[in-house]
Amino acid sequence: xxxxxxxxxxLVFVGVALVIFGVLFQLLSRVQLPFTLGRLPxxxxxxxxxxxxYLPLGTMILISLGLTLLLNLLARLFGGGR
Numbered sequence: 122x123x124x125x126x127x128x129x130x131x132l133v134f135v136g137v138a139l140v141i142f143g144v145l146f147q148l149l150s151r152v153q154l155p156f157t158l159g160r161l162p163x164x165x166x167x168x169x170x171x172x173x174x175y176l177p178l179g180t181m182i183l184i185s186l187g188l189t190l191l192l193n194l195l196a197r198l199f200g201g202g203r
Contacts, residue, residue, distance in 0.1 A: 127199065130199065131195075131199065134195070134199075161177075161179035161180050161183065162179055163178045163179025163180075163182065164176065164177045164178060164179045164180055165178060
């Protein structure tokens with residue numbers, strides 16, 4: 122794969138990662154886990170008579186940290202870092 126353009130390599134990797142994550146989410150949806158990603162501490166839920174507001178702040182922070190770690194790892198693996 123060394124003669125591939127760097128953008129092509131990244132796109133192929135992202136595509137493969139999406140397929141893997143899709144399969145994992147499909148399999149994990151059938152397994153009963155002791156936690157769910159949607160109701161973490163820090164998530165704000167406001168319920169009124171005819172209105173519900175859900176602000177997943179804790180979930181967004183966790184996803185942001187995970188994506189930051191993943192993208193930093195990918196940058197180091199593919200030589201994007203200095």
